Amino acid sequence: MAKPKPSLTDLTLQKGVTSPPSPSAQAAASEKEEKRIGQTLRLGAGAHKQLKRLAVDVEKPMHDLLLEAVNDLFTKYGKPPIA
Template identity: 40%
Template sequence: MKKADLAAALAEQAGSTRRRPEPLPPPPPIPATGAERAEAAEATYRQPSRDGTAPITAHFPKEVRRQLKGLANELDRTMHDLIAEAFNDLFAKHGKAEICPRGQ
């Protein structure tokens, strides 16, 4: 964004005809469809370590996060590692391969 020009603002306010401010460039268009939004999102930077991954989001009471974070601290592990362990335990319980990577 261009820095405000005090002289131009004062001249415009006073009705000067000698100095006209430059028009602002139009904002970039907002994608209308879901596919266009997905394309725009793909064009943004993504950390190389995130390649081949997808976020998994779930909402729980704040106390669940506090307890998980405390346990990770007690065990000197990351929350990611504990969650991966929990997913692998769940997969094993239901006869699925333990495919969740740990130790990141």
């Protein structure tokens, strides 16, 4: 009779791989992180192209430049830059 094949769990335990964090551990870690809410920004083709070129020129992701712009807007209106 053929020997049964080991399960994936058996194989990972043999290699010393630990199990993934429990859901409660993941929840505790995520509570420490700041909660973020998505916001969609639609740009015209020219503005998008210009932003993309600027991101290449300054070697920053477009997302970082947009957050910088939001912080500048907050500052302009007397709010703390927290984006």
